[in-house]
Every structure is written in structure tokens, then in C-alpha cells.
Amino acid sequence: MADEALFLLLHNELVSGVYKSAEQGEVENGRCITKLENMGFRVGQGLIERFTKDTARFKDELDIMKFICKDFWTTVFKKQIDNLRTNHQGIYVLQDNKFRLLTQMSAGKQYLEHASKYLAFTCGLIRGGLSNLGIKSIVTAEVSSMPACKFQVMIQKS
């Protein structure tokens, strides 16, 4: 099933729709990113439930992050995370060198300023997935050269 195209197109329409109905300005930009991130959060929560129905219990935080990088990413984006780094104190950096949602956009620095809009949903996706696995986190993304991007996950210890 060619779902990938459908989701890609829906995601792009989502982003452009959210921005079209907002006005210009920094505040509005932040609000749009938040909206997209919240949508991703909802989806991430639901998705991880479907996903981990039959899997074994996770041993620890690192195990969960490895799951996100391997199985979760492969199912959602058809490839694994290329690089996972951690400082073993609750900060993880997931690097994807060919992020699926950006490959069609540019291969370098063009449109770099718009990249963050297309990453907000995925940040929410990760945050939602982790949240339903019992981990509170803050997820941000940065892009220096498309289509490579890095997602930074900061675990919140409560």
C-alpha cells in the first residue's frame, strides 16, 4: 500500500493549512509550531499504543530510545535513525541523515528557514510516543543542511 505518499502529502497540507490561517509574526509562528506539535503528540500517543501491544517490556530508558530509533522510525519513516547519542543523563540526540519529510524539499541549504515547520509534527510524534511509554520529555529539532536533521530529546525527571 502506498501510504507513504498519502501521509507525506497530508503532512505538507497540514503545515501549509496551519500557516495559511495564521497571521505573520514571531508569536503566530510559535503558535503554529505548537499546534503542529500537539497534533503530532496525539498521533504519537495513539501510534505507540498500537505498536507496543505485543512487544516485551522495555528494560530501561535507553532501551526505549533504541526502540524509537529502530522499530518506530522504520515503521513510520521506512528507515532507522542513523545515529543515536546520549550523555546518559537524560539527553538523547537522534540523527537522521535523510529525513523522509524533508527529502522532497531540498538537498542543502535552500528553504532552511522553513524546515522547522516540517519537523514540528515529528517532534510531537516522538514526545507523544515517549509520553505513553511513561517518559515525560521535551523534543526539539534542528536542521543544518537538508535532508539531515537532529532531534534532541530531553527527559524530564519528575
Added chain:
Amino acid sequence: MSRPAPRKPEYHKINKDLFVLTYGALVAQLCKDYEKDEDVNTYLDKMGYGIGTRLVEDFLARSCVGRCHSYSEITDIIAQVAFKMYLGITPSVTCNNSSRNEFSLILDKNPLVEFVEELPAGRSSLCYCNLLCGIIRGALEMVHLAADVTFLQDRLRGDSVTEIGITFLKKLDEKKYRRKK
């Protein structure tokens, strides 16, 4: 139901869930943003239109269907090839009038509403799957066919089946196609 290979079929299904869940989150957000059902429906239709104009290229590239010679052929292809390819279902096609330009797609199963139990309170005229109408309309327009696509019946709104009505508005271009009598 036995599971032959452990993980692969699961992943496939979850991939579909991603689209369905994202769509659900979208509709939920729109319900928050717009009070009137008509506004949400219009927005979904416009979004679907944008998607459809691009999806048709992906579809044509993947499916290698030949030129169509009649509206009913086109509707059959939408139902049997396109829906099957993207949503995994095959709606049945019926023709609604004698001049053969009004058709209905009857959806037995609708994967988009898999996680929807019922429409939210106060949203009784919401066309939850209106995106589909926009997609079909946009796709048809990219192949130079103007059509009106709406939901004639919707299970979520209490009807017995989900029915999408396609009304082709203009004659097919005489140069490229032969009109079916």
C-alpha cells in the same frame, strides 16, 4: 488467526494507522478552530483538493493505467485501483443516471473512521471524510475533468452506508477520448 511472519504485517498496518491517526488529529484540531460544521467540511475539502492534485501524479506513476474512454471507466479505476492502492479497500460503483455522468462509490469499509466511534456532540453535519471528496476532485481536475464530489450518505451520520457521489460536469475532451454512447 495465525501469524506467519512475526513483525512485517504488523508494521504495514501501523503505517496505515499513522495516516488514520493523523487525519483524526487534524479533524479534532479543525473542530476546535471552527465552530460551524460547514467550515470544517470546506476546509477538509480544500485540503483534499491540494492533496489530490499531487496524489494523481503518484497514482499515475504507480499504476500505469491507460487512457480512459468513458466516465464509468474512470470511476471504476478510482474505485478498483486508486482506493485499493491507497486505502486498501474497493468500493462498489453504481451509475445513478442515464446520461452516465453521475456515479456513486459505496464504501463498505472505511479505514479513515477506524478509530471513530461517533461524531462529537454538536457536530452532526460534519463530513468526517470530506478529505476524500477533495482528493478525488483535485485528482480529476489534474486530468482535465471537472467533477462535483460529495458525500451522499455517511455511516457516521446515521445512514446505512457510506456513499460518495461523483458528478462529472464537462464533456471529455473530444480530441483525446471517444465518448461512450
